[in-house]
Amino acid sequence: MPPSLTLVSTVYTPAQLRDAPLDAPQVALAGRSNVGKSSLINRLAGAKKLAKISATPGKTRSINFYRVEPDGYYLVDLPGYGYARTSKVERAKWAELIEKYLADAPGLKAVAVLLDSRLDPQALDMEMVSWLRQSGVPALAVLTKADKCSQRDLARRQSQWRDLMRSTVSPLLFSAVSGKGTESLWKRLREACDMPAADDAAVETDGGTP
């Protein structure tokens, strides 16, 4: 059975972060507005639709904490960045909230950075990636909308990001439309939270050879 998601906390202001489950193991999801973050969360949630796929992008200004059952870690949905029609004041509020979260969450294990597989690396994506590197927070790159690109373009995009991120791990290919990458994403999320892969857990329950 795939894990299930339950929304347990929504935070609008830095002060409200006090009441959020920041100590529990968690992976945050970040990406530019319209990258497909809500669609990805809904795909992970399965039949239970959770994140509103907005007709008016850039409207989500909250941080949403989803508990993953039965594993017990959290997926933390950060507001999308870089929506063009956001005011300066809005943008400053956004930055304050996200920066406070990223700096103050002891349980933060990694940030899944969602990147549009159709687009060349964007300045804001590069900023997020270099901020994570400087902060020592592991980045888990996810190329979204993979159904929109040819295998050849996807492979090229993967190696481009791998080089940019100075990583040995290829970005994960994901499509909310086809479901491609869903299982691999669950696996990487668990690994990021230091939880054994489901297969390993099964082996352990079976017991080793005496």
Ligand SMILES: Nc1nc2c(ncn2[C@@H]2O[C@H](COP(=O)(O)OP(=O)(O)O)[C@@H](O)[C@H]2O)c(=O)[nH]1
């Ligand atoms: N073809 C395709 N379209 C997608 C995919 N994921 C999202 N979209 C579309 O991209 C747009 C933005 O998606 P949304 O999930 O709201 O992005 P968000 O702003 O990052 O939350 C919507 O029109 C979605 O239908 C995908 O995997 N494949």
Ligand SMILES: [Mg+2]
């Ligand atoms: Mg959204």
